[in-house]
Amino acid sequence: MQTAEFAPWEDPQQKPLIRFQNVTKRFGEFTAIHDLSLDIFEREFFALLGPSGCGKTTMMRMLGGFETPTEGRIELAGQDIGPVPPNKRATNMMFQSYALFPHLSVWDNIAFGLRRDKKSKEQVAARVEEMLKLTRLEKFSRRKPHQISGGQRQRVALARSLAKAPKLLLLDEPLGALDKKLRQDTQFELMDIQETTGTTFVIVTHDQEEAMTVASRVAVMDEGRLMQVATPARIYETPESVYVADFIGDVNIVHGKATASGKEQYRIDWSDTLPPLTATSAKPFSDGQDCHLAIRPEKVAISTERPEAADNVVQGTVHDIAYLGNLSTYHVALPGGTIIKAQTANTRRISRRHITWEDPVWLSWTATAGVLLAE
Known part of the structure; x- marks a missing residue:
């Protein structure tokens, strides 16, 4: 739960904890x-998000010391960590498999790294007890990994990773093996632990919901490039490209040509049979420029009667309905075949749908509801 005041990336005086400077990594021809540059700040919970093969795990492995950059440099607290071996870095990595020692108890698993660092018995005991309390594992300290649940094993791996008080904790798809409900609960536990310890967390995930839930900032990646780095709210509400808009959450993308129609206002010609749309954009578009209007389904109103006053109104037929308990998403087919999704919150129990399949409906949204994108 990051507080509103926590925004070091907006303060030019703040020095980043991690700095990627023009980093390129090649594996043979690939x-x-x-040429990636990125700053991550102390106490951030930073998410690297993208599809398989986008380069997020490679970035994490370079931070951990398991890969070295082909070009560029990576700094941790002002120091070039390129030549520093993994075991000498102030970082720790928590793997997807958790990699616990099966023959050791939970207590001994957490103590393992501390003992290797030649800490005294008293220091080890005090730190292990502190970690057990932090991860709520006191009752399970004498059990072996196979005697506890997947969620508890995940917490043991976390406790072991944090025991040595690293400056930076790297989490590689840490919740991938958990079921959905447990994953959601564990996300909040992770956030609490991160906040309590003040450790900088960098998580790699392909789960957008997970990234949007836990992170102070998210880097959306594609094919080894950063597509956008921003807070979850900004990524969702003001994506900078069709790729980012489409990758995060559900979205309608309408392709057309923009023509200025007022201050920061544009007419979008998008169909031979339907009237033009109206959209606003602080970024300028030249007349006739190709554009994409990205509108989230929850910003599209659906009704059986034509709305009185709305900036954008189109009529269509209900083609499909997805009922998700708390939400219903209506897929509405417009003349010409375009499908627009509208979402409504199910605030009451439904005894009978007032809008159902094949119904003629009106969709409407404001000029400011969508984001106008050039690419």
Whole structure:
């Protein structure tokens, strides 16, 4: 739960904890990371998000010391960590498999790294007890990994990773093996632990919901490049490209040509049979420029009667309905075949749908509801 005041990336005085400077990573002929620069700040919970093969795990492995950049440099707290071996870095990595020692108890698993660092018995015991309390595992300290649940094993791996008080904790798809309900609960536990310890967390995930839930900022990646780095709210509400808009959550993308129709207002010609749409954009578009209007389904109103006053109104037929308990998403086919999705919150129990399949309906949204994108 990041507080509103926590925004070091907006303060030019703040020094980043981690700095990628023009980093490129090649494996033979294949370039996994293209000339990438990125700053991550102390106490951030930072998410690297993208599809398989986008380069997010390579970035994490470079931070952990398991890969070295082909070009560029990576700094941790002002120090070039390129030549520093993994075991000498102030970082720790928590793997997807958790990699616990099956023959050791929970207590001994957490103590393992501390003992290797030649800490005294008293120091080890005090730190292990602190970690057990932090991860709520006191009752399970004498059990072996196979005697506890997947969620508890995940917490043991976390406790072991945090025991040595790293400056930076790297989490590689840490919740991938958990079922949906447990994953959601664990996300909030992770956030609490991160906040309590003040450790900088960098998580790699392909789960958009997970990234949007836990992270102070998200880097959306594609093919070794950063597509956008921003807070979850900004990524969702003001994506900078069709790729980002489409990757995060559900969205309608309407392709057309923009023509200025007022201050920061544009007419979008998008169909031979339907009237033009109206949209606003602070970014300028030249007349006749190709554009994409991205509108989230929850910003599209659906009704059986034509709305009185709305900036954009189209009529269509209900083609499909997805009932998700708390939400219903209506897929509405417009003349010409375009499908627009509208979402409504199910605030009451439904005894009978007032809008159903094949119904003629009106969709409407404001000029400011969508984001106008050039690419």
